[in-house]
Amino acid sequence: MLDSYIALTCELIIGFFALLVLTKVLGKNQITQLTPFDFISALVLGELVGNAIYDEDIGLHYVLYAVFIWGMLIYAIEMLTQKFRATRAVLEGSPSVIIAKGRIQFKELKKNKLDLNQLQHLLRERGVFSIQEVEYGILETNGSVNVQRKSAYDIPTNKDLAIHRSDPTLPIPIIMDGEIIEESLTEMNQSKTWLQEILLKRGIATHKAVLYAEWIEGNPLFLQTYKEER
Incomplete structure (x- = not known):
């Protein structure tokens, strides 16, 4: 029994430091610029190490082997995207x-x-x-x-220009994806009739044609329709 605990302790310590070294090799961008692929890679790597540590049929050398192979694959992808710009859109995605x-x-x-x-x-x-x-x-x-x-x-701000303004209020979304948010109308003490009148004045027959609309106290209603962007 004691031997099992000693073996598990050794595997945990070595696995921990192996992951630590791998993190240093791969660089800080694995955390600061975590892409979906990086996130999945981290999960798979943790799963590989976890299974290797707690599976009695797998020895310590398998833990290190799993970390090494998976780490080299990630490192190879990083080097590939650094050297060949054309691969970045495929492997990393594009904004x-x-x-x-x-x-x-x-x-x-x-x-x-x-x-x-x-x-x-x-x-x-x-x-x-x-x-x-x-x-x-x-x-x-x-x-x-x-x-x-x-x-x-954008800057300069009102404070920079010594302009006094009243405290800002949060915008209230009242239409999303062509659907009226009734809770917002209730909060504003307004009705669907009020909203429909505004839409008609703006040349919009129905709220279902509106992608998004929001209201800020003191400002006209902001809205955008599903009409094709130019």
Whole structure:
């Protein structure tokens, strides 16, 4: 029994340091620029080491062998993408422009399996609480979104210019994917009739033609239809 514990301890320690060395060899980009492929690779590597350690029929040399082979495969991919630019789009993916000239690129959202709620979440992570503030939005290969704000919302800030403004309010989405968000209308103390009147004034017959609409207190209703982007 004692021998089993000693063997397990040795395998855990060696497996730990083997993974540590592999992480150092592969570089920090495995964490800071984690792509879906990198994420899956890390899961598979952890599974290989875990199975090798806890399977009594597999010795310590199999643990090291699994780490070495899988690490070399990942390292080879990294070297390939560094030396040959043409391979990067296939092996690493390429960024997608999901907001262009202030308009949501619906086809790109569908292509990247991204819905509007997820887009809002990614924008809020960048400190952007309204899509109206964004001129361009780029979905990076690691799943994050980088934005270029419209000039009206970019630096210099109101504080820099000593301009006093009232406290900002959160935008309220009222239409998503052609569906009215009734909870939002309730929060605004407004009705569907009020919304329909606004849409008709803007030349839109039905809310089902609207991809996204949001309301900010004191501003006109912002909306975008499914009409093909130009």
